Amino acid sequence: MHTAAIDPPGVEWLRVSSKYVTVRLVEWAIRNVILVAVVSLPLLFVQLGWWTWPPLWFAVALPAFFVVLAVWRLALIPRQVRAIGYAERHDDLLIRRGIFFQRTMVVPYGRMQYVDVAVGPVERILGLCTVKLHTASAGTMAHLPGLPAAEGARLREQLSARGEARLAGL
Amino acid sequence: MTPQKTAVDGDWHRVHPASPFVRGWVALVAIVYFFGRDTFERSLQGRGNIGAAINERTLWLLAGGGVVLLLALGSFVLSWYFTRYQLAEGYVRVNTGFLFKQQRQARLDRVQAIDIVQPLLPRIFGLAELKFEVADAGHSAVRLSYLKLGEAKQLRATILGRAAGIADGTETVEVPEAPEQVVLYIPPGRLIGSLILSEQSVFIVLSAVASVMASVLTESRAFILYLIPAIIGLGTAYWRSFNKGYNFTAAISPDGIRMRYGLLDTQAQTLPPGRIQALKVTQPPMWRLLGWFRIHVNVAGYGEHHRSEGEHRTMLLPVGRKADVMMMLSLVLPDPGIADPERVFTAGLTGLDSDAGFVTTPKRAWPLAPLGWRRNGFLSTDTALLLRSGRVWRKLVIVPHQRTQSMALHQGPLDRLFRVADLVLHTTPGPVAPRLYQVSTELAVALFDQQAASAREARKRQTSEQWLAQLPPVHQVAGTASTPEEKNHG
Incomplete structure (x- = not known):
């Protein structure tokens, strides 16, 4: 299992479901189809003769650039999903993500104000859910996407129970 | 009534x-x-x-x-x-x-x-x-x-x-107002000076020079007209800062730090001890001439409000000399958890490299922060984490261990190349966003682990929400507070 340099030593990471790749693919498809369609508009207008500027090469290069970018992002998705991991330690929850821009985060159980479980349309079809942890800080953006529904429910119960046991004031 | x-x-x-x-x-x-x-x-x-x-x-x-x-x-x-x-x-x-x-x-x-x-x-x-x-x-x-x-x-x-916790509601006489002792007063002259030397003044001078240049080069007077709304806007900003910062007085009392300020609208704030989630001491480059600093704090609840309102409420010290900073720090951190707080805080405010035990960005990573690498650094005391950064805009962030909400290590591709990482501490919303820049990876991971542990320990020690038992008596706080000031004047 891939462990990066910034991960604390001796942590056994649990990975999210590989089905989460599908969720990301759907998101990717929607986002990029719209994006590429928008940046292709100048090309269309130039072809139709409505616009005299920009030059043709630029009108072609712009959507081409975004297509390449989209393909690059597509290629990264499976690895990005594999890079998401979490570990329940005795007093806190560790969450990691990212390949190029890695982030490892620790959320103490006693600091959690509440735990959310969110399910999107695609996630529902695949039987997945997203667990969100909230602390008093807006910077905590602790989201754990792509958990199987049962695991999500277990985690929520577990986190709430542990949070209550260790609850601290601000 | x-x-x-x-x-x-x-x-x-x-x-x-x-x-x-x-x-x-x-x-x-x-x-x-x-x-x-x-x-x-x-x-x-x-x-x-x-x-x-x-x-x-x-x-x-x-x-x-x-x-x-x-x-x-x-x-x-x-x-x-x-x-x-x-x-x-x-x-x-x-x-x-x-x-x-x-x-x-x-x-x-x-x-x-x-x-x-x-x-x-x-x-x-x-x-x-x-x-x-x-x-x-x-x-x-x-x-x-x-x-x-x-x-x-x-x-x-x-x-x-x-x-x-000193009154439980069963008392028949009214609770007396806690006695207070004024420890800091900012004369209006210093406030005006701080506004003149602030960042917005630099901006005004630069834009005035630019517009004069432009009008000379293009031989048109129109640029002066464009400046009028900008001048009005900045004038109101200055006025607001002056109106809010006027007569800033800080006092201590057993129920917390009291701050009073305002020219037309007055406000009196009371911050119970131990309610400060994080604080930062900053020094814009122009203030260096006069050795001035200012302190902002994160307090739960303050950050949620309207910006203009929150801006002044989060100000613990609008402008002050080093002695004033030391005194305010000793009030909000009665137990800094180090033997020689003055030396350490001085190193945090103005120091470079590893004075007083700060750990800085390793030399190998200097291309990431050509100016700041000697200044970016951290020091973990028994009770708080000190984060130092900024060579030009000097900044010292202090986060008490028991106030850390959560933490994250960030590492981008360039950071990985130079084997460094950033540590971000999450606190309640406010002007302070604690981040430790470019510390070597091994140290960052060690600090990450150790910080999680000390935050846990500190939280366990903090047993009661009722703080009076945890606070040293007033005269004692005042005694420690006045020492740096005396040294400075003496």
Whole structure:
């Protein structure tokens, strides 16, 4: 299992479901189809003769650039999903993500104000859910996407129970 | 409502009857103006309103105006009648509204900060608004507007007394206001100086130079005209800072740090000890000439508000010399957890490299921060984490261990190349965003682990929300506070 340099030593990471790749693919498809369609508009207008500027090469290069970018992002998705991991330690929850821009985060159980479980349309079809942890800080953006529904429910119960046991004031 | 009859347990009280009028006077004036103008003008012009031929229009206008005025007054009276507050069983409750009732309650032992605000008009009438931030009351503060100033002060003393655990609500005499001792006063001259040397002044000078250059080069005067709105905008910004920062006074009392400031609108803030989530000491480059610093804090609840309002409330020290900074730090961090706090804080404020034990960005990573690498650094004491950064805009961030909410390590591709990582601490919303830049990876991971552990330990030690037991007596705090000042003047 891939462990990066910034991960604390001796942590056994649990990975999210590989089905989460599908969720990301759907998101990717929607986002990029719209994006590429928008940046292709100048090309269309130039072809139709409505616009005299920009030059043709630029009108072609712009959507081409975004297509390449989209393909690059597509290629990264499976690895990005594999890079998401979490570990329940005795007093806190560790969450990691990212390949190029890695982030490892620790959320103490006693600091959690509440735990959310969110399910999107695609996630529902695949039987997945997203667990969100909230602390008093807006910077905590602790989201754990792509958990199987049962695991999500277990985690929520577990986190709430542990949070209550260790609850601290601000 | 006499000041003697202050909130004894369980009694419901009303705010001052004049409050809706003070709040809504603009509406009343508008109504009178709108309906009365015609009549007034007519009588000025010598055309009588009353007499043989009563002007029909005047009659209708006056009747309509009267009805609207009565409705407005009626709603004012009703809103006053239905606004009630109560202090009971460790909670303060505020009821408002007569059609849509709302009850807001807040736990007294979760009071984060308490303010007495006096905008200009209520101040003229001797009224004040009492406003407090509570950690578990959601996003908005509980406010009581308006009370008589004496009553507001009394209520503040009662709330703080109960929150601190020295009064439990069964006492028959009113809780005395805690004695206070003024420790810091900022003369208006220094405030003006700090505004003149602030970042916005640099910006003004630069843009003035640029516009003069532009008008000389293009031989057109139009650029001067473009400057007028900018000057008006900046003028108001200066005025607001001056109005809010005027007469800044800090005092200590057993129920917390008290800060008072304001020229036309005055505000008195009380920050109970240990409520500060994070603080930063900054020094813009121009202030270096005079050795000035300023301190901002994160307090739960403050950051949620309107920016312009929050900006001044999060200011712990608008401008001060190093001695003032040291004193404020000793107030908010009574136990810095190090043997020689003055040396360490000095190193944090102005130091470079590893003076006083700071750990900086490794030399190999200098291309990532060509100026800052000798300054970026951290020092972990027994009670707090000190983060130092900024070669030009000097900054020192201090986060008490037990206040850390969560933490994250960040590492981008360039960071990985130079084997460094950033550590971000998450605290409650506010002006301070603690981040440790480019520390070597091994150290970052070690600190990450160790920080999680010390935060856990610190949280365990902090057993009670009622802080009075944890606070050293007043004279003792004052004693330690005055030492650096004496040294400076001596």
